[in-house]
Amino acid sequence: xxxxxxxxxxxxxxxxxxxxxxxxxxxxxxxxxxxxxxxxxxxxxxxxxxxxxxxxxxxxxxxxxxxxxxxxxxxxxxxxxxxxxxxxxxxxxxxxxxxxxxxxxxxxxxxxxxxxxxxxxxxxxxxxxxxxxxxxxxxxxxxxxxxxxxxxxxxxxxxxxxxxxxxxxxxxxxxxxxxxxxxxxxxxxxxxxxxxxxxxxxxxxxxxxxxxxxxxxxxxxxxxxxxxxxxxxxxxxxxxxxxxxxxxxxxxxxxxxxxxxxxxxxxxxxxxxxxxxxxxxxxxxxxxxxxxxxxxxxxxxxxxxxxxxxxxxxxxxxxxxxxxxxxxxxxxxxxxxxxxxxxxxx
Amino acid sequence: xxxxxxxxxxxxxxxxxxxxxxxxxxxxxxxxxxxxxxxxxxxxxxxxxxxxxxxxxxxxxxxxxxxxxxxxxxxxxxxxxxxxxxxxxxxxxxxxxxxxxxxxxxxxxxxxxxxxxxxxxxxxxxxxxxxxxxxxxxxxxxxxxxxxxxxxxxxxxxxxxxxxxxxxxxxxxxxxxxxxxxxxxxxxxxxxxxxxxxxxxxxxxxxxxxxxxxxxxxxxxxxxxxxxxxxxxxxxxxxxxxxxxxxxxxxxxxxxxxxxxxxxxxxxxxxxxxxxxxxxxxxxxxxxxxxxxxxxxxxxxxxxxxxxxxxxxxxxxxxxxxxxxxxxxxxxxxxxxxxxxxxxxxxxxxxxxxxxxxxxxxxxxx
Numbered sequence: 227x228x229x230x231x232x233x234x235x236x237x238x239x240x241x242x243x244x245x246x247x248x249x250x251x252x253x254x255x256x257x258x259x260x261x262x263x264x265x266x267x268x269x270x271x272x273x274x275x276x277x278x279x280x281x282x283x284x285x286x287x288x289x290x291x292x293x294x295x296x297x298x299x300x301x302x303x304x305x306x307x308x309x310x311x312x313x314x315x316x317x318x319x320x321x322x323x324x325x326x327x328x329x330x331x332x333x334x335x336x337x338x339x340x341x342x343x344x345x346x347x348x349x350x351x352x353x354x355x356x357x358x359x360x361x362x363x364x365x366x367x368x369x370x371x372x373x374x375x376x377x378x379x380x381x382x383x384x385x386x387x388x389x390x391x392x393x394x395x396x397x398x399x400x401x402x403x404x405x406x407x408x409x410x411x412x413x414x415x416x417x418x419x420x421x422x423x424x425x426x427x428x429x430x431x432x433x434x435x436x437x438x439x440x441x442x443x444x445x446x447x448x449x450x451x452x453x454x455x456x457x458x459x460x461x462x463x464x465x466x467x468x469x470x471x472x473x474x475x476x477x478x479x480x481x482x483x484x485x486x487x488x489x490x491x492x493x494x495x496x497x498x499x500x501x502x503x504x505x506x507x508x509x510x511x512x513x514x515x516x517x518x519x520x521x522x523x524x525x526x527x528x529x530x531x532x533x534x535x536x537x538x539x540x541x542x543x544x545x546x547x548x549x550x551x552x553x554x555x556x557x558x559x560x561x562x563x564x565x566x567x568x569x570x571x572x
Numbered sequence: 573x574x575x576x577x578x579x580x581x582x583x584x585x586x587x588x589x590x591x592x593x594x595x596x597x598x599x600x601x602x603x604x605x606x607x608x609x610x611x612x613x614x615x616x617x618x619x620x621x622x623x624x625x626x627x628x629x630x631x632x633x634x635x636x637x638x639x640x641x642x643x644x645x646x647x648x649x650x651x652x653x654x655x656x657x658x659x660x661x662x663x664x665x666x667x668x669x670x671x672x673x674x675x676x677x678x679x680x681x682x683x684x685x686x687x688x689x690x691x692x693x694x695x696x697x698x699x700x701x702x703x704x705x706x707x708x709x710x711x712x713x714x715x716x717x718x719x720x721x722x723x724x725x726x727x728x729x730x731x732x733x734x735x736x737x738x739x740x741x742x743x744x745x746x747x748x749x750x751x752x753x754x755x756x757x758x759x760x761x762x763x764x765x766x767x768x769x770x771x772x773x774x775x776x777x778x779x780x781x782x783x784x785x786x787x788x789x790x791x792x793x794x795x796x797x798x799x800x801x802x803x804x805x806x807x808x809x810x811x812x813x814x815x816x817x818x819x820x821x822x823x824x825x826x827x828x829x830x831x832x833x834x835x836x837x838x839x840x841x842x843x844x845x846x847x848x849x850x851x852x853x854x855x856x857x858x859x860x861x862x863x864x865x866x867x868x869x870x871x872x873x874x875x876x877x878x879x880x881x882x883x884x885x886x887x888x889x890x891x892x893x894x895x896x897x898x899x900x901x902x903x904x905x906x907x908x909x910x911x912x913x914x915x916x917x918x919x920x921x922x923x924x925x926x927x928x929x930x931x932x933x934x935x936x937x938x
Binding site (some may be wrong): 534 | 602694695697701704750766769918
């Protein structure tokens with residue numbers, strides 16, 4: 227079970243080379259297959275997640291959640307997807323058409339790109355960059371532009387306000403997010419995600435870097451625009467924020483991208499702090515799925531319990547609390563590391 | 573220097589957090605509110621004009637459509653106004669049942685307030701918990717009047733029907749569970765740090781402004797002014813009950829929330845006393861089928877509704893229909909302070925202010 231997926235990949239490469247393809251071309255075909263797999267993983271995950279979110283929120287709010295279509299309402303998401311696909315695609319006349327139409331596409335592309343570096347099991351990584359973490363953070367910050375495009379292109383004051391909030395929020399939370407992860411990088415001594423996983427063979431980094439974990443978790447919630455930091459959407463204030471003018475599949479793409487981001491960020495959290503795919507007994511790809519879903523459940527729990535924070539509190543919280551704390555953590559980690567080396571414990 | 577501009581943003585009439593058809597025209601400078609103008613009238617059903625073409629008893633169901641979140645209170649006010657004008661005595665038992673129903677209405681209205689405030693601040697779960705408990709009050713109303721929300725239970729000269737036996741147990745068990753419910757709200761809503769940051773010190777209304785604008789009810793008491801019509805000018809049999817009037821200190825959104833939360837407990841105290849003292853007897857006096865107040869008679873009667881001072885001004889012209897009926901709607905008057913408490917705040921504060929002023933648009937637009 228452990229090597230199912232790597233074996234399949236190897237068999238595919240061998241078969242292609244048996245057909246007379248050079249090793250380079252075989253790898254190229256493999257890459258395309260891997261991307262298709264990622265798109266499949268994303269789609270399946272989103273279908274499960276939307277169902278799960280409804281069930282979890284139902285559980286928290288003393289409701290049943292979807293329970294009509296299929297066992298425990300499992301097919302509800304599929305029915306909703308069909309509904310959204312068949313809906314009229316409304317493009318308001320005063321919009322900036324190209325920006326309005328392409329914003330959701332860019333958003334989903336950017337979110338899927340995050341998966342390139344996530345180690346989804348032992349040796350299961352599309353590209354094992356030596357700067358994988360840097361790639362993840364920089365691609366993750368691109369989604370800001372997509373939200374700005376959506377808000378600007380919609381030519382609607384609510385959308386614009388939502389987009390401006392999104393930009394302000396994501397830029398300010400990007401910094402503590404990156405700095406909190408640097409503590410882990412210092413201990414692991416590498417930006418390569420597979421190295422970081424291997425470095426957690428003995429002890430999870432959440433135990434060595436608890437402050438970094440908490441800062442990362444809060445900043446990640448803000449990055450994902452999830453409650454209590456769902457300012458860009460802010461249903462009760464901005465009606466739907468940047469998504470106000472979107473309908474049908476274009477709106478669904480935003481939704482899809484948000485959940486895709488959620489999975490990616492949770493998977494990164496598992497990789498950086500909870501030992502990635504490592505774990506006893508079960509195969510590695512199952513371990514990362516279990517850890518990712520547990521982290522996502524915490525995200526859902528937070529969303530359905532907390533009220534929304536106010537915009538100015540949000541900004542001051544990032545700049546006045548999260549940033550100093552994560553910087554202090556960085557300094558502390560540096561001193562700690564030197565001390566350990568000096569004592570000869572490391 | 574960057575050239576910036578102020579812009580107008582229309583909150584409502586189609587908006588998730590405007591409690592009906594409220595339209596707030598906000599002049600914004602970025603996220604900051606420069607000014608807010610309240611536009612009303614989207615739920616106008618000309619109830620005051622309808623009253624002129626309905627006989628006195630016929631208007632009772634219309635009155636319950638004023639404040640549909642606490643429907644016993646506006647009907648109580650109307651019936652008492654007519655009774656006062658005609659000099660009709662109400663039997664003891666009916667008086668007690670009226671108090672019980674009115675206070676249950678107040679609790680249900682305040683539960684909706686807490687829930688809708690929570691959801692307006694983004695805590696969707698808070699609403700569901702409050703609705704769960706309000707449901708039990710609605711069940712009791714259904715038990716007694718056959719209607720859940722807009723129960724026209726009050727009648728001129730008494731009440732429509734006696735309560736069934738099952739009502740007492742339901743009422744007692746609700747009162748027994750109430751402290752536990754409030755603990756739950758405290759855990760989920762009151763104690764939340766984010767929520768406290770959102771409403772503490774936000775939308776502060778000074779006592780002078782409150783009096784100048786004629787604000788009444790919990791909004792006024794949140795400013796620290798001890799004015800409750802149940803105490804100041806007791807109507808019905810309210811002088812027989814022992815209860816406190818919760819007061820705020822600062823008049824901000826947080827005080828308005830806490831005052832209402834405390835009022836739930838006080839209402840529960842009143843209901844408990846009324847249930848204990850509930851006498852047997854008639855529920856309605858004999859009232860002439862056609863009520864014809866003499867020409868020139870007029871009356872102003874006011875009660876403490878869940879929103880504030882709810883007054884009825886009725887002028888009779890000798891016929892069986894009022895010549896003019898005016899409703900002093902507390903929601904309408906309380907909403908007028910929205911601009912002054914929202915100025916200088918953030919966009920999100922407007923939403924919090926609307927929520928904590930607790931207007932019912934059906935009453936304010938009439």
